[in-house]
Amino acid sequence: MTAASAIARDASAAGRANAETAAKSSSTAATRTSAADAATAATGTTTAASSSAAAAPVSLRGIGRAFASQSGDRQVLRDIDLEIAAGEIVAILGPSGCGKSTLLRIAGGLDQPTQGEALIDGEAVKPFDPRSAVGFQEPRLLPWRTIADNVALGLPRSTSRAAGREQVARLLDLVGLAEFAGHRPREVSGGMAQRTSLARALARNPAVLLLDEPFGALDALTRLKMQDLLLDVHAAEPATVLLVTHDVDEALQLADRVILLGHEPETPGAVVTQTIVVPGHRPRDRGSAELAELRARLLDGLGIDRHGSARGIETTTTIPHYPY
Ligand SMILES: Nc1ncnc2c1ncn2[C@@H]1O[C@H](COP(=O)(O)OP(=O)(O)OP(=O)(O)O)[C@@H](O)[C@H]1O
Secondary structure (H helix, E strand, O other), rough: HHHHHHHHHHHHHHHHHHHHHHHHHOOOHHHHHHHHHHHHHHHHHOOOOOOOOOOOOOOEEOOOEEEEEEEEEHHHHHHEEEEEOOOOOHHHHHHHHOOOHHHHHHOOOOOOOOEEEEEEOOEEOOOOOOOOEEOOOOOOOOOOOHHHHHOOOOOOOOOOOOHHHHHHHHHHOOOHHHOOOOOOOOOOHHHHHHHHHHHHHHOOOEEEEEEEEEOOOHHHHHHHHHHHHHHHHHOOOOOOOEEEOOOEEEEEEEEEEEEEEEEEOOOOOOOEEEEEEEEOOOOOOOOOOHHHHHHHHHHHHOOOOOOOOOOOOOOOOOOOOOOO
């Protein structure tokens, strides 16, 4: 067995253990309530009881995606196998253009694989699957609507007016925007707009939350705050989360597992080149030696040195202690 396959085997065994823990932690309403209590205690904010759908496992089996081009089919993804447990947070890293967003889109039914299948809770993902919600780098808010009305756009159609009002108020409270319900998007900061977008995604009551570089456009400090917020939200409403990021430190701070996509020599299509199980409870000590070692491993896997910033990869651990 090669060193690489030994690491992969260890990672997958530990991943299963983490996955089981994540599944257990989201399997009962009682657990969800105590998670919400924990989040409330941690943030000092009051949140109404969660009405989140139960988190669901995601299976990506033998996923390949080729796009037609003038010079023939271009294979972007190949043989991707990924089992994500209910309530688990998995981060996807990889060089720019390797197919991270494509994989996320396939998981949410926004794109179809040309090989393999994507399942949520054992059932094939449907086009624009209602069991999932997607958050993007740009908040994509409607400028003429208030913050509350933008959040309400995420509500399922069947939601009654009264239940919708209650749900929006609860979500605005959860993301710390209760006081800004009546503001327009132009009247709030970039971080607040992104929080609105997160609340709108949660309004769908998703079992699976798909986040495509959700904090990529934010300044470093706001980004760190948003990472903390995401963890609080996940504790209160523990959906299964698939997160695409360019930020190695963000991945290590947020995820149970980090998946690295990359290319093998002379074979078209990105594959999973590394799976790293991130130890320790969140929030993690950003300055720990353990995370530093994993960070070095991931940067190495991305083909850049630990001080470099190549191929669109960012790091944020230059801030040793963040002041909040
Ligand atoms: N609908 C499409 N038609 C043709 N090619 C596409 C389509 N969608 C994506 N691609 C191509 O697939 C490749 C992977 O794109 P994707 O956006 O998934 O990469 P990524 O890893 O998320 O990139 P980045 O990190 O820069 O956001 C790119 O070369 C892109 O041009």
